[in-house]
Amino acid sequence: MPESGTTALLILLPAAEPVLAAARRVDPTLVRPGLPAHVTALYPFLPDSSLTDDVFAAVRSLAAGFPPPDVRLTELVTTPGFVALAAPGLQAVSDAICARWPEIPPYGGRFGPRPVAHLTVAMGGSPDALERVAREVRPLLPVADRAEALQLVALTERGWEPRLEAPFGG
Numbered sequence: 001m002p003e004s005g006t007t008a009l010l011i012l013l014p015a016a017e018p019v020l021a022a023a024r025r026v027d028p029t030l031v032r033p034g035l036p037a038h039v040t041a042l043y044p045f046l047p048d049s050s051l052t053d054d055v056f057a058a059v060r061s062l063a064a065g066f067p068p069p070d071v072r073l074t075e076l077v078t079t080p081g082f083v084a085l086a087a088p089g090l091q092a093v094s095d096a097i098c099a100r101w102p103e104i105p106p107y108g109g110r111f112g113p114r115p116v117a118h119l120t121v122a123m124g125g126s127p128d129a130l131e132r133v134a135r136e137v138r139p140l141l142p143v144a145d146r147a148e149a150l151q152l153v154a155l156t157e158r159g160w161e162p163r164l165e166a167p168f169g170g
Contacts, residue, residue, distance in 0.1 A: 007051065007154045007163065008043035009059065009097055011090055012036055013071060015145035016119055019085065022136040023122045027129050030083075030122035034159040039071075039087045039119050041097045041150065042106055048154040048163070056152075056164050062100055063150040063166035066093055073119060073143040076134055081125070083133050084118040090147065091117045097150075 016037035023031050046055060075086040094117045098106055106115050122133045152164040 002044065002155050004155055004157055005048040006043075007045040007048050007152060009041040009045050010035070010038040010151045010153060011041055011093060011147045012038045012149070012151055013073075013087075013119060013143070013145045013147060016073060016085070016143050019073075019119070019121055019137050019140055019143060022140060023083070023133045026122075026132045026136055027125055030125045030129065030133060032120065032123065035153070037119060038151075039090045039094070039117050039147075041090070041094045041117075042101065042104060044108065045101070045104060045152065048156075051152070051154075051163060056166075058100065059150060059152055059164055060166040062096060063168050064170045066096070066168045068168040069093065069147045071143075071145050071147055073145075074141055076138060076141065077118060078130060078134050080127070081123060081130070082120070083122040083130050083137070084120050085137075085141075085143065087117040087119055089117075093117075093147075093150070 020031050020037050069089050071089040073085040077084045077086055150166045151162055153160045154163050
């Protein structure tokens with residue numbers, strides 16, 4: 001579990017909420033609490049205590065440089081302990097964010113310098129539970145959405161809270 005003060009840059013995908021709801025019906029503990037359906041662009045980001053107007057301006061500028069991306073989630077990815085939807089339409093955004101802050105390795109470097117953009121559906125749980133999640137999610141595909149903004153969130157004692165919403169395309 002991340003510590004209070006941890007931040008992340010997310011791309012919200014409201015159209016994928018039914019996918020998370022399906023996973024919650026199988027086992028609510030498999031779905032990350034407190035966050036809507038999203039693709040993580042960079043986690044962890046800068047500590048909440050170090051967010052400045054310059055950081056906010058850089059996030060806004062980066063988001064403004066991309067037109068609102070149309071996203072089509074079609075590929076279910078399952079690995080031990082993990083069910084996700086590949087989000088190749090958001091890879092360029094994620095790559096640009098990681099290139100802007102190269103000193104911050106995505107996911108602490110666990111998945112290399114360029115992790116595949118994805119929407120996490122379920123984490124942890126037994127192989128049987130994750131297979132049930134996959135069976136529930138497959139009929140919901142494809143999911144289509146338009147990403148409207150890059151959102152900066154911070155974990156507080158009350159849960160994840162937005163710090164900034166930076167619209168794509170301006």
